Amino acid sequence: MGMDLxxxxxxxxxxxxxxxxxxxRYLNLSRNHLSGGIPRDIGNLALLESLDLSGNQLSGEIPPSLADLKALGALNLSSNGLSRRIPTGSQLQAPPDPSIYxxxxxxxxxxxxxxxxxxASNQNQMSQGKDMETLWLYCFVVAGVIFGFWLYWGMLFCNETWRCVFYQYVDNMQDKVITKKIAAYRTSKLRHK
Incomplete structure (x- = not known):
């Protein structure tokens, strides 16, 4: 009639x-070191009234055939490594006591x-992570530009020698550009003649 191991x-x-x-009619395998999954064909035990598999290392999902046990009045699957959705069935959802799971x-x-x-949850987390990375990238770029701008202009205005060198460099660049433009203009005039 029953087995208590x-x-x-x-x-x-x-x-x-x-x-x-x-x-x-009853099966108690609680507080052992059983592993693996609950047998898929556990629904064959049609007369089973009490099933206790608590305190093991069972994993995987609860087999849907467990919901077919019409006589099952006592169930305990707590303290295992079971996962996924609890099968729908009047026998498994009639006792509203969540402690059995x-x-x-x-x-x-x-x-x-x-x-x-x-x-969907992983996609949402990944999307939020990418958004945060992009936001931080923009923040660092803007902070770098602002820091570089003020560092550059601060050094120019604080140090007179550097300011003179900077203005001299700008003047030299303007001279080169103007000289090249004049040379290009003369070359084009000579070609047209």
């Missing part, structure tokens, strides 16, 4: 053959918090 340091996966024991950070859906699309 709790607190026995059992390890590895739940044996697949366990789901062929269709006469089981507690300490499974990846689980979501009723009676826990609603599931958020992780792809």
């Amino acid at each position: 709790s607190s026995n340091f059992l390890s590895q996966e739940i044996p697949k053959g366990l789901t062929s024991l269709v006469g089981l 507690s300490n499974n950070p990846g689980l979501c859906g009723f009676p826990l918090q609603d599931c958020v699309n992780p792809f």
Whole structure:
């Protein structure tokens, strides 16, 4: 009728053959070191009234076939590594006690918090990250331009020697430009003659 193997340091996966024991009414595998996922065909245990898999290292999703267990009145899947949405079914959602799913950070859906699309969330976070990077880039560019402008003009006005050198450089550049323009003008006049 029932099987209680709790607190026995059992390890590895739940044996697949366990789901062929269709006469089981209660199954307690809590407080062991079981890993892997809950067997997909756990729904074969049609007479199961109580299932306790808490305190293990089970991972993956809760199989949808668990929702087919019509006689299931007591369920505890807490303190595992289960993830994804809790299957919809009257048996799994009738007890509004969220503690039966507690300490499974990846689980979501009723009676826990609603599931958020992780792809959309990641896209949103990436978009916000890129926006912040762009904003910081603009801030640094503007700050650099302002700092460079005031540093340049401050040095020119504070140091008379540099100011004279700067004005001399500007005059030399103007002379070169004017000389080149005059030379180009004379060359063009000579060609037209």
